[in-house]
Amino acid sequence: MSLELKRILYNISALADLGQEVTSKKNFNEKIRSVLYVIMGTFLAVKGAIFSYEKDKKEIVPIVMKGFDSAFPSRLTIDLAHIESMKKNEAYRLAEDGNPVASDLLLSQLSHAGVEIFVPLWTRDELIGALALSSKFTAEPYSTEDFELLKVIANQIAITLHNHTLFMDLSAQLEENQKLYQEMRLIYHDTIQAFAAAIDAKDVYTKNHSYRVAKYVVAIARELGWDESDIEGIYIAGLLHDVGKIILRDELLNKKSPLTKEEIMEIKRHPSLSYNIISKIKFPWKDVVTIVRHHHERPDGSGYPDALKGEELSDGAKILTLADAFDAMTTDRPYRSKLDLKSAIEELRNCLGTQFDPKIMGAFCRVLEKEIKGELPEPNILPHLDDNFDPSIITSLLEATIKELSV
Amino acid sequence: MVVSKSLEDVAVIYPQGYLNNLVGESLEKECNACIGKGIKKIVLDFSKTKFINSIGISILLSIIEKLKKHNGILCFTSLNKMHEEIFEMLGITKYALVFRNEDEALKHFRVAVKE
Incomplete structure (x- = not known):
C-alpha cells in the first residue's frame, strides 16, 4: 500500500x-x-x-x-x-x-x-x-x-x-421565563395578602382571621396528602374567602347586640359576594372560587348560599368550612368571648355530619396532634392559638376523636 | 485503563484497550505525573493496546512534545503491525525509540530486569 x-x-x-x-x-x-x-x-x-x-x-x-x-x-x-x-x-x-x-x-x-x-x-x-x-x-x-x-x-x-x-x-x-414566573407569583401573592389584610382590617374583631384560616387549611390539606399546587390554591382561597365582607357595612360586622333577621340575611350574602368578586380573577389553581363560594355550606344541606349536600361539596370547601369555624370559635367575637381549645374541638365534634365532614375532622385532629407532639417542623395551627391548654388533655381528646372517626 | 511501573529512572506504561479519549487522557496524566517526579525515560508498551484512533494520536503527540521540552526519551514497545504502520506513516516513529518489547527497551536504558 x-x-x-x-x-x-x-x-x-x-x-x-x-x-x-x-x-x-x-x-x-x-x-x-x-x-x-x-x-x-x-x-x-x-x-x-x-x-x-x-x-x-x-x-x-x-x-x-x-x-x-x-x-x-x-x-x-x-x-x-x-x-x-x-x-x-x-x-x-x-x-x-x-x-x-x-x-x-x-x-x-x-x-x-x-x-x-x-x-x-x-x-x-x-x-x-x-x-x-x-x-x-x-x-x-x-x-x-x-x-x-x-x-x-x-x-x-x-x-x-x-x-x-x-x-x-x-x-x-427558559431560565428567564421561570424567573419571570417566580416574580409574577410573588407579586400575585403579595397582592392577595394585601387584599386579605384589607378584609381583616375592616372587621376589628376578626383581625388576621383570613391569614389564620389560610394557615389552617394548608395544614389540613397537607395532612390529606394534597399536592403543592392544590395546597397553594386552597391557601389563596383561605386568604380571600371573606373578601365579600368589604361590601358589608362596618356597623353590621362589628355589632355587639343580637342581629335582626334582615341583618343575618345581609351577612349571609358574604360568600356569594366573595365569589362575585374573585370569579373575575383567572387563578392558576383549580377550584379557588368554588371553595370560597361554599365555605358556609353544610354536609346536611342546611348551609348557604346554594344549600348543597355533603357529596356535592368538594374537600376543599369542607376544609375551609371547618378551618373558618374553628378560628371563629377560638377568637373573640363582638357578641361572645372565645372558646378554649378543648371546648372548640368538642364543638366541632358535636357538629360532625351536620356542619363538618368527618374525614376533614379526622385530618384536622391528626395534624393538630402532630403539631402538639412537635412532629411537624413548621406548625401551621399551634403558633396562632392563644390558649394555655394542657397538651395531655388535648392529645387524649384528639386521640379519642380520631379513634371514634376511624370506626 | 493505564497500568504503569517505575524501574529506577524509567517508567513503563501499558495503555489498555482502546486508546481513545478516556484511556488517552489517563495515559497523558500518568506520563505527566512521571515527568513531574523527574522520570524522563518513558516506555509505552502497547502489548495491551487494541486500537489507537486519531484522539490517541493527538495524545501521543502531546506526550512527545512534553518529553521533548524536558529532554526526556520516549520508547514505543510491542507495537503490532497496524500501530507500527500508522506511526510510521504519520512520522511519529522519528520522535521515539522503537523496540520489539519492553525488555529490549529496558536493556537500552541498562536497567536490570528483575524476574
Missing part, C-alpha cells in the same frame, strides 16, 4: 472518529474536546483551539484548547468585515515559513500566539466560531489535501457548535 493511500485511509478513519464524537451522547464540553483531539490527531498539530463567537461582544472565546500556554488570549475581538471577506469554513494559513502573512489584528494576534491555521466557522449566514491549529508536529507544511479535509471538518463542527448555541439560547430563555 502506498504511503498516500495509507494517509487517505487514516484521514477517512479520522472523519469516522469525528462523526462518532459529534453524535455521541457526551455532554457538550467533553464532545467538543474530543472533536479537537480528533482534529489535532488528524493533522498532527501540537496545539489547537476551538472558539465560539459571542455576537453581542463581537469576540471569539476559546471553549477548548490544548497545547497553547497560559498566555493564550482568553478572548479576542474580531473585525467582522474582515472575517466576512474570508471564505466560510475555509482554512487560512497565518504564517509562511515562520513569517506572519496576516494583516488583520485578530489574525496577527493568533499568529503571534502560535496559530498557523485559522478556520472561520459558519452555518449558512451566521458566524458561529473558529478553529485554530498550530504547525504540524513533523514540521511538514499543511498540504492541499489537508486544506480540503479541514473544510469538511469545519462544516461538521460548525453545525455542532450551532446546535449547542441554539440549545443554550433556549435554556437561557
Whole structure:
C-alpha cells in the first residue's frame, strides 16, 4: 500500500472518529474536546483551539484548547468585515515559513500566539466560531489535501457548535421565563395578602382571621396528602374567602347586640359576594372560587348560599368550612368571648355530619396532634392559638376523636 | 485503563484497550505525573493496546512534545503491525525509540530486569 493511500485511509478513519464524537451522547464540553483531539490527531498539530463567537461582544472565546500556554488570549475581538471577506469554513494559513502573512489584528494576534491555521466557522449566514491549529508536529507544511479535509471538518463542527448555541439560547430563555414566573407569583401573592389584610382590617374583631384560616387549611390539606399546587390554591382561597365582607357595612360586622333577621340575611350574602368578586380573577389553581363560594355550606344541606349536600361539596370547601369555624370559635367575637381549645374541638365534634365532614375532622385532629407532639417542623395551627391548654388533655381528646372517626 | 511501573529512572506504561479519549487522557496524566517526579525515560508498551484512533494520536503527540521540552526519551514497545504502520506513516516513529518489547527497551536504558 502506498504511503498516500495509507494517509487517505487514516484521514477517512479520522472523519469516522469525528462523526462518532459529534453524535455521541457526551455532554457538550467533553464532545467538543474530543472533536479537537480528533482534529489535532488528524493533522498532527501540537496545539489547537476551538472558539465560539459571542455576537453581542463581537469576540471569539476559546471553549477548548490544548497545547497553547497560559498566555493564550482568553478572548479576542474580531473585525467582522474582515472575517466576512474570508471564505466560510475555509482554512487560512497565518504564517509562511515562520513569517506572519496576516494583516488583520485578530489574525496577527493568533499568529503571534502560535496559530498557523485559522478556520472561520459558519452555518449558512451566521458566524458561529473558529478553529485554530498550530504547525504540524513533523514540521511538514499543511498540504492541499489537508486544506480540503479541514473544510469538511469545519462544516461538521460548525453545525455542532450551532446546535449547542441554539440549545443554550433556549435554556437561557427558559431560565428567564421561570424567573419571570417566580416574580409574577410573588407579586400575585403579595397582592392577595394585601387584599386579605384589607378584609381583616375592616372587621376589628376578626383581625388576621383570613391569614389564620389560610394557615389552617394548608395544614389540613397537607395532612390529606394534597399536592403543592392544590395546597397553594386552597391557601389563596383561605386568604380571600371573606373578601365579600368589604361590601358589608362596618356597623353590621362589628355589632355587639343580637342581629335582626334582615341583618343575618345581609351577612349571609358574604360568600356569594366573595365569589362575585374573585370569579373575575383567572387563578392558576383549580377550584379557588368554588371553595370560597361554599365555605358556609353544610354536609346536611342546611348551609348557604346554594344549600348543597355533603357529596356535592368538594374537600376543599369542607376544609375551609371547618378551618373558618374553628378560628371563629377560638377568637373573640363582638357578641361572645372565645372558646378554649378543648371546648372548640368538642364543638366541632358535636357538629360532625351536620356542619363538618368527618374525614376533614379526622385530618384536622391528626395534624393538630402532630403539631402538639412537635412532629411537624413548621406548625401551621399551634403558633396562632392563644390558649394555655394542657397538651395531655388535648392529645387524649384528639386521640379519642380520631379513634371514634376511624370506626 | 493505564497500568504503569517505575524501574529506577524509567517508567513503563501499558495503555489498555482502546486508546481513545478516556484511556488517552489517563495515559497523558500518568506520563505527566512521571515527568513531574523527574522520570524522563518513558516506555509505552502497547502489548495491551487494541486500537489507537486519531484522539490517541493527538495524545501521543502531546506526550512527545512534553518529553521533548524536558529532554526526556520516549520508547514505543510491542507495537503490532497496524500501530507500527500508522506511526510510521504519520512520522511519529522519528520522535521515539522503537523496540520489539519492553525488555529490549529496558536493556537500552541498562536497567536490570528483575524476574
